[in-house]
Amino acid sequence: AQSVTQLGSHVSVSEGALVLPRCNYSSSVPPYLFWYVQYPNQGLQLLLKYTTGATLVKGINGFEAEFKKSETSFHLTKPSAHMSDAAEYFCAVRGRGKIIFGKGTRLHILP
Amino acid sequence: DVKVTQSSRYLVKRTGEKVFLECVQDMDHENMFWYRQDPGLGLRLIYFSYDVKMKEKGDIPEGYSVSREKKERFSLILESASTNQTSMYLCASSQITSTDTQYFGPGTRLTVL
Numbered sequence: 020a021q022s023v024t025q026l027g028s029h030v031s032v033s034e035g036a037l038v039l040p041r042c043n044y045s046s047s048v049p050p051y052l053f054w055y056v057q058y059p060n061q062g063l064q065l066l067l068k069y070t071t072g073a074t075l076v077k078g079i080n081g082f083e084a085e086f087k088k089s090e091t092s093f094h095l096t097k098p099s100a101h102m103s104d105a106a107e108y109f110c111a112v113r114g115r116g117k118i119i120f121g122k123g124t125r126l127h128i129l130p
Numbered sequence: 131d132v133k134v135t136q137s138s139r140y141l142v143k144r145t146g147e148k149v150f151l152e153c154v155q156d157m158d159h160e161n162m163f164w165y166r167q168d169p170g171l172g173l174r175l176i177y178f179s180y181d182v183k184m185k186e187k188g189d190i191p192e193g194y195s196v197s198r199e200k201k202e203r204f205s206l207i208l209e210s211a212s213t214n215q216t217s218m219y220l221c222a223s224s225q226i227t228s229t230d231t232q233y234f235g236p237g238t239r240l241t242v243l
Contacts, residue, residue, distance in 0.1 A: 028170060062222075122170060123172045
């Protein structure tokens, strides 16, 4: 069975600091992995996804994530946080005909 | 521009009422999904549909049913609403494969009194 674990339900970083929401996955098949973002009062939108090929994936708004099979990880990064990055971030993995989401990490940006 | 719309942003119902949540997508997507989102629990899949008149149970189908009579429309039905169904409900759609991006509606915040 597939699953994802997100470490830290709430994370606070200062504006300009590195952003690093963490995600570890479990999958019995080659994983397809996703990061979604939910801004306040909105639905989710795709940030980036890994299917096959290059393990470093670039997404929207300056975010990127690296697939590390040896560590079963797919951590999200952004070198410098902006106030507009305050949102909830969800890691997800392909399941059978569906996507399985993690519990989310709420990112707070401190001025 | 892709679009998933949900019939209401906010809804207040009483215990025992029958509740309909509607979702419409304009992208000709085969797959449609209903999730509920609760603090600390993330998104939990209620039902999904991969074709008209087809449906599959997700992780938490109890107390819910769905209807998909047309490709673009996917309805979630609470036959007899209960207070523990107070939640945010999100609809999504995607193309046929599981690697395809899911597109989400803005959500319906349902309160059952």
